[in-house]
Amino acid sequence: xxxxxxxxxxxxxxxxxxxxxxxxxxxxxxxxxxxxxxxxxxxxxxxxxxxxxxxxxxxxxxxxxxxxxxxxxxxxxxxxxxxxxxxxxxxxxxxxxxxxxxxxxxxxxxxxxxxxxxxxxxxxxxxxxxxxxxxxxxxxxxxxxxxxxxxxxxxxxxxxxxxxxxxxxxxxxxxxxxxxxxxxxxxxxxxxxxxxxxxxxxxxxxxxxxxxxxxxxxxxxxxxxxxxxxxxxxxxxxxxxxxxxxxxxxxxxxxxxxxxxxxxxxxxxxxxxxxxxxxxxxxxxxxxxxxxxxxxxxxxxxxxxxxxxxxxxxxxxxxxxxxxxxxxxxxxxxxxxxxxxxxxxxxxxxxxxxxxxxxxxxxxxxxxxxxxxxxxxxxxxxxxxxxxxxxxxxxxxxxxxxxxxxxxxxxxxxxxxxxxxxxxxxxxxxxxxxxxxxxxxxxxxxxxxxxxxxxxxxxxxxxxxxxxxxxxxxxxxxxxxxxxxxxxxxxxxxxxxxxxxxxxxxxxxxxxxxxxxxxxxxxxxxxxxxxxxxxxxxxxxxxxxxxxxxxxxxxxxxxxxxxxxxxxxxxxxxxxxxxxxxxxxxxxxxxxxxxxxxxxxxxxxxxxxxxxxxxxxxxxxxxxxxxxxxxxxxxxxxxxxxxxxxxxxxxxxxxxxxxxxxxxxxxxxxxxxxxxxxxxxxxxxxxxxxxxxxxxxxxxxxxxxxxxxxxxxxxxxxxxxxxxxxxx
Amino acid sequence: xxxxxxxxxxxxxxxxxxxxxxxxxxxxxxxxxxxxxxxxxxxxxxxxxxxxxxxxxxxxxxxxxxxxxxxxxxxxxxxxxxxxxxxxxxxxxxxxxxxxxxxxxxxxxxxxxxxxxxxxxxxxxxxxxxxxxxxxxxxxxxxxxxxxxxxxxxxxxxxxxxxxxxxxxxxxxxxxxxxxxxxxxxxxxxxxxxxxxx
Numbered sequence: 001x002x003x004x005x006x007x008x009x010x011x012x013x014x015x016x017x018x019x020x021x022x023x024x025x026x027x028x029x030x031x032x033x034x035x036x037x038x039x040x041x042x043x044x045x046x047x048x049x050x051x052x053x054x055x056x057x058x059x060x061x062x063x064x065x066x067x068x069x070x071x072x073x074x075x076x077x078x079x080x081x082x083x084x085x086x087x088x089x090x091x092x093x094x095x096x097x098x099x100x101x102x103x104x105x106x107x108x109x110x111x112x113x114x115x116x117x118x119x120x121x122x123x124x125x126x127x128x129x130x131x132x133x134x135x136x137x138x139x140x141x142x143x144x145x146x147x148x149x150x151x152x153x154x155x156x157x158x159x160x161x162x163x164x165x166x167x168x169x170x171x172x173x174x175x176x177x178x179x180x181x182x183x184x185x186x187x188x189x190x191x192x193x194x195x196x197x198x199x200x201x202x203x204x205x206x207x208x209x210x211x212x213x214x215x216x217x218x219x220x221x222x223x224x225x226x227x228x229x230x231x232x233x234x235x236x237x238x239x240x241x242x243x244x245x246x247x248x249x250x251x252x253x254x255x256x257x258x259x260x261x262x263x264x265x266x267x268x269x270x271x272x273x274x275x276x277x278x279x280x281x282x283x284x285x286x287x288x289x290x291x292x293x294x295x296x297x298x299x300x301x302x303x304x305x306x307x308x309x310x311x312x313x314x315x316x317x318x319x320x321x322x323x324x325x326x327x328x329x330x331x332x333x334x335x336x337x338x339x340x341x342x343x344x345x346x347x348x349x350x351x352x353x354x355x356x357x358x359x360x361x362x363x364x365x366x367x368x369x370x371x372x373x374x375x376x377x378x379x380x381x382x383x384x385x386x387x388x389x390x391x392x393x394x395x396x397x398x399x400x401x402x403x404x405x406x407x408x409x410x411x412x413x414x415x416x417x418x419x420x421x422x423x424x425x426x427x428x429x430x431x432x433x434x435x436x437x438x439x440x441x442x443x444x445x446x447x448x449x450x451x452x453x454x455x456x457x458x459x460x461x462x463x464x465x466x467x468x469x470x471x472x473x474x475x476x477x478x479x480x481x482x483x484x485x486x487x488x489x490x491x492x493x494x495x496x497x498x499x500x501x502x503x504x505x506x507x508x509x510x511x512x513x514x515x516x517x518x519x520x521x522x523x524x525x526x527x528x529x530x531x532x533x534x535x536x537x538x539x540x541x542x543x544x545x546x547x548x549x550x551x552x553x554x555x556x557x558x559x560x561x562x563x564x565x566x567x568x569x570x571x572x573x574x575x576x577x578x579x580x581x582x583x584x585x586x587x588x589x590x591x592x593x594x595x596x597x598x599x600x601x602x603x604x605x606x607x608x609x610x611x612x613x614x615x616x617x618x619x620x621x622x623x624x625x626x627x628x629x630x631x632x633x634x635x636x637x638x639x640x641x642x643x644x645x646x647x648x649x650x651x652x653x654x655x656x657x658x659x660x661x662x663x664x665x666x667x668x669x670x671x672x673x674x675x676x677x678x679x680x681x682x683x684x685x686x687x688x689x690x691x692x693x694x695x696x697x698x699x700x701x702x703x704x705x706x707x708x709x710x711x712x713x714x715x716x717x718x719x720x721x722x723x724x725x726x727x728x
Numbered sequence: 729x730x731x732x733x734x735x736x737x738x739x740x741x742x743x744x745x746x747x748x749x750x751x752x753x754x755x756x757x758x759x760x761x762x763x764x765x766x767x768x769x770x771x772x773x774x775x776x777x778x779x780x781x782x783x784x785x786x787x788x789x790x791x792x793x794x795x796x797x798x799x800x801x802x803x804x805x806x807x808x809x810x811x812x813x814x815x816x817x818x819x820x821x822x823x824x825x826x827x828x829x830x831x832x833x834x835x836x837x838x839x840x841x842x843x844x845x846x847x848x849x850x851x852x853x854x855x856x857x858x859x860x861x862x863x864x865x866x867x868x869x870x871x872x873x874x875x876x877x878x879x880x881x882x883x884x885x886x887x888x889x890x891x892x893x894x895x896x897x898x899x900x901x902x903x904x905x906x907x908x909x910x911x912x913x914x915x916x917x918x919x920x921x922x923x924x925x926x
Contacts, residue, residue, distance in 0.1 A: 064877060064880035065876060065879075065880040067873075067876050069872065069873035069877075095908075096906070096907070096908045098882065098906050098907075099881065099882045099906060102880070243802075250875065251868065251879065251884070251885075254879040254880070254884060255885075258882070273907075278907070285892075285893075290893065291894075294896055295896055385911075386895055386900060387895055387896065389900050389913065390895060390897040390898070390899045390900065391897070393899075393913065399900075491874075492873065493874040493878070494900060494912065495874070495877045495878055495910055495911075495912055495916060496910060496911045497881070497908065497909070498902065498909040498910060498911055
């Protein structure tokens, strides 16, 4: 028996055609998601077996046509043209055949070996549409199957069709675009024969040259003298076509594709869909998206997702936190009590703490993606974008940026992962980069500590409100600046489809949730864990050999007493009264906190904090704040506990009155404001950096975000503190 | 054929199509009666009476340069062979400025006043339509990715587009065509020029 080679199958189609659900239906769990190199376009690969053969499946990004305006389009075109798959499954939405079949026409023109999957066949049937598949198949010359992706129906038929297409490839699907166009194409193809471009793509290249596609023009300009000659031929033909038809070629070609689809549909339609196919959907829209109720309903929907993600998410988060805490205690119990073993500290504080720190976000992510799946699969997301686009657009963002940004108020991590709903790369990157400015839930403990410390009671609520508003303002301004500078470029079209309302399926939602969660744990989780370990080391090592406290005890300057139970305050007072003048009396607890403070001061983090003093001094910060800022990189809320340790207060919470009092005593309100601004804008936590790296596909954006935000925070805090100092 | 090719007037690759080179095209046009073309241009486009057109064509044909002649011929052919992108353009020109001795500056007003040409209403963009109104696409007046996206979405000449609703702030708008629905920002909507459907 001859060696049977693996068959490479690509899945192509327009957005919303249900490509991904077909992909999931075909491959099941055998899939792998990564990014295409250098772009934020997601590359989804998988495989399945059929009749003892392996089929490698590649899900191309959804695009409305095969052109080269966006990274998604370039990737899809490039895969089909240069890595020519054995079979290309073209997925179309059966309810909008007129439009979606033009995409098939382009695939045919490109010279692929297609299989047509008429997806959402159930909806089309419900609307009364009936097609003659036999007729369609014989006219097109390749297999046509009906599928229902979100219910995984028609998968066997599709697998068989792919096998048939692989066995009998269409050598040259001929698309008749009319005599004029054919003549022009032929002339350009002839000219291309002189170049060293792969001949398989000549017809498509010719079409694109006639349409004056800049990417193909550049390609030929790089191909030397024969390339330039072909370009000349193409230019002549284009001018001739335009003179003859009075239309520019892009429009002419589009009309031809529509003409082809129109003709095809006339031949194969047994019964046209009834006109009221969208009647129910339209009736819902008349209420949900009208001018009066549109915004209130939108806000309610956003609130619902937020509530689901964070309020409901808090419950399992509590379980995870408690679980890891008891796990830490249990494992810590394997060492003798009071052990100072570095291994124990590494396992309990470093590893278990780090893994816990990764998994604690998981409920948020699962629930956010459940909410997103609900909004997207019902079709409401496009409507939400429609309603708020004008506001977001003013700042260079997209209507759909709204939801990830709102999510950012709960936690930046799911917010950044949620930017996936944005189709355009620049929109996505802009939203991702400014997202940490949405004051997240982990920063709330910091505000609860600092605001009461530095503001009088009547000013506390307005101050808190101002913090949030200031973050939003900086984010919007920054988005605008980004779109004018590094993310400048032609604005992506907002021309967006508003699909009819659909009932979401559990299968779709669960798949999305599981996939996102797994990606988070695997890709971002490893980085977060690694940084956690580094942070653990930085705050624990090196350890001082001797403690100042012990030397003081030795010198008789400090006396430590052990007091316990009800009589403790009285016993302590008595000890104080007994002590000679100039000698401090500490409880064992207080002594332990002193040692911890000395540990931290001596550690890498403490040294960093002290090393930073000349830099952060102009902001009004001292080394103690610097040390806490280093800790805040691990997670924002760590700032509070680090401050507690530096001030020898042991474990503190934001409610700690003592710490508030100490802060108010040691720092001016101006330092407080400067510190709040710095913490609001600067240093997204390490999990943010890791997730940005994962979602943007490169360290470049993650580092830009980290450095950029830190610099902006520094400058604003510096200005506030310095100008404030001059005025006061 | 070979002789024409040697003269550089035609190129013929393969069997099927014969193409005139630019030189050949000009030569052919010279051969084609200048007189005839000038006469029909004067009478059909500029609406001159037949005898006057004939006489003026005689006067012109001996003095007009090849270049001017060539361009006039191109324009004339273009007018005849291509009703798109703005059908009835010539008709409006006739209605307004020549036949009726109107000033040619404002064809819209002229059109409305005369009530001529019932099927040709002036161009407006879908941004000008109110919710519930329908327009027939005539032109897509933009370029690059927005144009391509509009074409991909089926916004093509002769397609009817209905404005369903407008976002609370007036931008973007929500349109319906071919039975599906799209949203467009105002700056995109302004590029889609429509007339009232018949």
